[in-house]
Amino acid sequence: MEEPTRMLGEPVSETENNATLAVSLPGKAVCEDAVEDVQLVTCQVCFDTVLSQDAMTRICRETCHGIMCGACMSSYLNVCTESAPHGVLSRLKCPICVRPLNMHRLITRASTSNDATSICDHATLFRERVEASCEMLCPECHRTTNILYTPPSPDGAIDNKIDSNDWPKSVLACRRPDLVPDIVAACIRYCNHDLTADALLAYLARALDDEDIEFVQNLLGHMFDPERRVGLFLATMKRDSFKHTPCCDAEVCFVCKREGHHPGQPCATYLPEIEDMAQCSQCDLMLVKGDGCSSITCFCGHEFDWDVEVAQYRLKVCTVQALSPRHRPAFVAIATYLRHQAFRRKYAVLVIAQLPMFVLHKRLADLAPVLFYPPWSTSFRTGLQACMARRRVIRQTIAHRASFQQLVVHHVGVRVQQIRLERLTSAVAQPHSIWRTLFKALVVRSVTRRRFRKVLLDISMVVEQRQMKQERAIFMQTLAAAARLRRHSRLHQAPWMAKVKAALSSWATTQQHCALHKRQYGAAIMAQVPQAVAGRQLRRIDLVMLAQKNSPSPWWGQTMATAVRRAIAKRREAQVAGKMLDGVGVAQGVWQQCVGPSSNQTMSAA
Known part of the structure; x- marks a missing residue:
C-alpha cells in the first residue's frame, strides 16, 4: 500500500500517541514516518x-x-x-x-x-x-x-x-x-x-x-x-x-x-569639565543627554536619575578643583572650621550635658568610704532608714488618697442626694402630715409655674407667627398690586394698544347696533310669523328674506332667519295638532249618535 504524503505548508493537526507526521522540505514531498508523542x-x-x-x-x-x-x-x-x-x-x-x-x-x-x-x-x-x-x-x-x-x-x-x-x-x-x-x-x-x-x-x-x-x-x-x-x-x-x-x-x-x-590622586581629577554630563556609577561611561525625561537607562542596564548623576559629577569636579594647589588653603580653612564646629557639638552633647551626673557620682564616691565606717555608718544608716520610712509613708498616703478620692469622694454627692430623697419621701408619705400638704402645694405651684412659663413662650411664638403671617399677607398683596400695575403700565405702553382699542370700539358699536335692530325690527318681523304660517309659502320666504335684509350684520341676519324658520315651524306644528283634536271630537260625537250612550266607556277606553 502506498504511503500518504504531505507537501510543505499543508496544515498539520496535533496527533495522539503513535501518530504519523509528514516531514517535508521546500518544494518536495517526503513519506511519513512513525513519530511518537509529537x-x-x-x-x-x-x-x-x-x-x-x-x-x-x-x-x-x-x-x-x-x-x-x-x-x-x-x-x-x-x-x-x-x-x-x-x-x-x-x-x-x-x-x-x-x-x-x-x-x-x-x-x-x-x-x-x-x-x-x-x-x-x-x-x-x-x-x-x-x-x-x-x-x-x-x-x-x-x-x-x-x-x-x-x-x-x-x-x-x-x-x-x-x-x-x-x-x-x-x-x-x-x-x-x-x-x-x-x-x-x-x-x-x-x-x-x-x-x-x-x-x-x-x-x-x-x-x-x-x-x-x-x-x-x-x-x-x-x-x-x-x-x-x-x-x-x-x-x-x-x-x-x-x-x-x-x-x-x-x-x-x-x-x-x-x-x-x-x-594618591583619584581618577576624578582628570574628569572632563562639561556642565551637562553624567557618569554611570556602574560602568563609568560618560553620558550626555540631548532631550527627554530624567529617567536614564545606561547601556549596561543600570537605571538612574539624570539630575542626581549630573549633580554628583559636578560635585566630583568641584572637589577636584577645591583640592587643586590654587584653592587648597581656602578648602583647608573651611574644612578646619567645619571640623571645629562638629567637635564643639559633640563636646556639648557628650561632655557638658553629662557634667551634673558626673559631679554627683564623684561626690558619692568621695562620701562612700567615710559613711561606711563608725560612727558615720550607724548615724547614716539610721537617717537613711528614717528617710526611706518617710518616703514609704508619703507614697502610701498618696496611694490611699487616690483610692479614697476614686472610691469615696466621687460617690459622696450621689449618696447625699439619695439620702435626701429617702428622707423627703418618708416625711411626705406619712398620713395627715403637714409635709404632705405643703409638698403637694409646692409641686402644684412648680407645675403651674412651668405651665405658665411655657404658655408665655407659646404666646410670644404665636405673636411672632401672626406678625409673620400678616407681614407675609401684606407683602403678597403689595406684590400682586405691583404686578398688576406693572402689567397695566406695560399694556398701556404697548405699540399694539391703539389697534386693540379700535377693535374694542368697533365691537361695542356693532353690539349696540344689533341691540337696536332687535328692538326695532325683531318684534315687527316676529309679529308677521302667524300671517306667514297662515299664508302661502311665498309669504314665508319673503319674511325670511326681509329678516336677513334688515339685519345690521350678516351674523345677525343669519340669526334672525333661523329664529323666523323655527317660529314658523312651531306655528305649523300647533295648527296640525289643533286640527287633529278637532277631528277626534267630531268622531266621538258621531259614535255616540250611532251606538248610544252605553258605549261611552268603550269609546273613552279606546
Whole structure:
C-alpha cells in the first residue's frame, strides 16, 4: 500500500500517541514516518506553529512563559548585536518578559533548535561587542588589547552549576569549607542577575579577606555570560586600575584611560569639565543627554536619575578643583572650621550635658568610704532608714488618697442626694402630715409655674407667627398690586394698544347696533310669523328674506332667519295638532249618535 504524503505548508493537526507526521522540505514531498508523542507549539513572536523540540521555552528562567522559534530568536540576537555600541557594556534581555537573560542559558535552550548554529553565531558577535569595553589602548604602539580573561566553553562554565561539587577544583581550592555553599550561592545569584557586582565583591571581601582578588580572577575565567564577566571585571578594575599593556609594558590607568599611573590622586581629577554630563556609577561611561525625561537607562542596564548623576559629577569636579594647589588653603580653612564646629557639638552633647551626673557620682564616691565606717555608718544608716520610712509613708498616703478620692469622694454627692430623697419621701408619705400638704402645694405651684412659663413662650411664638403671617399677607398683596400695575403700565405702553382699542370700539358699536335692530325690527318681523304660517309659502320666504335684509350684520341676519324658520315651524306644528283634536271630537260625537250612550266607556277606553 502506498504511503500518504504531505507537501510543505499543508496544515498539520496535533496527533495522539503513535501518530504519523509528514516531514517535508521546500518544494518536495517526503513519506511519513512513525513519530511518537509529537507536540506543536505556537511562537509568541511570529505566531507560527513549530515542533516543541525546535522551540525555545523557559528562556530566561524556569518561571518564564515565553515560547519562541529558532528563527525569531536568531533575528532578535541580530538586532541586539547591531544596536549595541562597540565597547559599551550592554545587557541581553528576554524578548518576552523583558528580564535580564544569561547567555549560557540561552545557548543551552537553543541547542535543540534547528537554528542553533545561527543563534550561536549572533551570540558570539554580541559577546565581541560587549567584551570590547575591556580593551586598552597602548600609548606607545597605539595597539588595542583586550585584557579580559578568555571565556570558557559552555560545558565548562559555572553559570548553571548550583552544586559546589560540579565546580572546578581550581576555583574553590584553599577556601574555607564552611563558606563554600554560601559563596557558590552568591555567585549563582550574580549569574542570574539577582545580585550586583559591587554587592558580590563586598561579600567576597568579607568572606575571603585577602584571597578575594585571586578568587575573582579564577571566577572570571569560568564565567560564560559576557555581560556578567565584563561587569565583574570593571568592578574589580575600580579598586586596582593601574595596569601595564601586554605589548609594550606601558603604564596605563584603566579607569580614566590616561597614560601613566597617578598614585594618591583619584581618577576624578582628570574628569572632563562639561556642565551637562553624567557618569554611570556602574560602568563609568560618560553620558550626555540631548532631550527627554530624567529617567536614564545606561547601556549596561543600570537605571538612574539624570539630575542626581549630573549633580554628583559636578560635585566630583568641584572637589577636584577645591583640592587643586590654587584653592587648597581656602578648602583647608573651611574644612578646619567645619571640623571645629562638629567637635564643639559633640563636646556639648557628650561632655557638658553629662557634667551634673558626673559631679554627683564623684561626690558619692568621695562620701562612700567615710559613711561606711563608725560612727558615720550607724548615724547614716539610721537617717537613711528614717528617710526611706518617710518616703514609704508619703507614697502610701498618696496611694490611699487616690483610692479614697476614686472610691469615696466621687460617690459622696450621689449618696447625699439619695439620702435626701429617702428622707423627703418618708416625711411626705406619712398620713395627715403637714409635709404632705405643703409638698403637694409646692409641686402644684412648680407645675403651674412651668405651665405658665411655657404658655408665655407659646404666646410670644404665636405673636411672632401672626406678625409673620400678616407681614407675609401684606407683602403678597403689595406684590400682586405691583404686578398688576406693572402689567397695566406695560399694556398701556404697548405699540399694539391703539389697534386693540379700535377693535374694542368697533365691537361695542356693532353690539349696540344689533341691540337696536332687535328692538326695532325683531318684534315687527316676529309679529308677521302667524300671517306667514297662515299664508302661502311665498309669504314665508319673503319674511325670511326681509329678516336677513334688515339685519345690521350678516351674523345677525343669519340669526334672525333661523329664529323666523323655527317660529314658523312651531306655528305649523300647533295648527296640525289643533286640527287633529278637532277631528277626534267630531268622531266621538258621531259614535255616540250611532251606538248610544252605553258605549261611552268603550269609546273613552279606546
